[in-house]
Amino acid sequence: MPALHDVVAALDEELRTREIPDYGGAVNGLQLANRGRVDGVAVAVDFSRAAIAGAIAEGASLLVVHHGMFWPGVQPIVGPAYERLRLLLDHDVAVYASHLPLDAHPMLGNNVRLAAELGLVPNAGFARYKTIDVGVTGEADVDTATLAERARAFASTWGGELRTTPIAPGRRTRRWAICTGAGASSDTLREASERGIDTLVVGEGPHHTAVEAVERDVVVVYAGHYATETLGVRALGAWLEARFGTGWAFVGEPTGL
Numbered sequence: 001m002p003a004l005h006d007v008v009a010a011l012d013e014e015l016r017t018r019e020i021p022d023y024g025g026a027v028n029g030l031q032l033a034n035r036g037r038v039d040g041v042a043v044a045v046d047f048s049r050a051a052i053a054g055a056i057a058e059g060a061s062l063l064v065v066h067h068g069m070f071w072p073g074v075q076p077i078v079g080p081a082y083e084r085l086r087l088l089l090d091h092d093v094a095v096y097a098s099h100l101p102l103d104a105h106p107m108l109g110n111n112v113r114l115a116a117e118l119g120l121v122p123n124a125g126f127a128r129y130k131t132i133d134v135g136v137t138g139e140a141d142v143d144t145a146t147l148a149e150r151a152r153a154f155a156s157t158w159g160g161e162l163r164t165t166p167i168a169p170g171r172r173t174r175r176w177a178i179c180t181g182a183g184a185s186s187d188t189l190r191e192a193s194e195r196g197i198d199t200l201v202v203g204e205g206p207h208h209t210a211v212e213a214v215e216r217d218v219v220v221v222y223a224g225h226y227a228t229e230t231l232g233v234r235a236l237g238a239w240l241e242a243r244f245g246t247g248w249a250f251v252g253e254p255t256g257l
């Protein structure tokens, strides 16, 4: 049974947790300790009571999530927040979170994994954030509607529904980019436009991005925030098993978004 300390050190090193910048609420790394041993791992997209219950049901002592405990910001530990913490402490479950480090990882990352799911091969980074590229880009020659259908099949596997901006009949995707999660923004659309990207695959984005996309002649494929971020935590679960021999389970809790 590996020590929590060793598992955390290996995760921090592999994910470059201390080097990769992120948003304030991400708090990447170990977010809650346990008594010090890891005898099973559960992975989930979102930190939630359902994820904790799933981890406990699986007998896990480490819960690895993409969206961690502190997304809602500073709040009193009362009500649902108290219930979550009480469950974790009662069952000795530690929590490790990895947001942008997991999005951007070259092998385990949500973005490279989604590219593979869609039959695309990246050749560069995309979606600059401070010192890193969160997403990926590459070249292809595929019917855009066909690519969207691949994304639709993927999204439906995870309880999501695909949306796209209008796709003209016969349109082809020659340069694409992927940014999972909340990947559509004025910034990513501007970057897509500047780099000659014709198709942008994301999890979700605000309504105005669909308007901007048409004017920039970029098709945006919204494949679901949840669906597009199931890939990294599952890859990380398998990586932990290979490294430490700890069994792992994915706790699925689709948000529908």
Ligand SMILES: [Zn+2]
Residues within 6 Å of the ligand: 067, 180, 181, 182, 225, 229
């Ligand atoms: Zn996300």
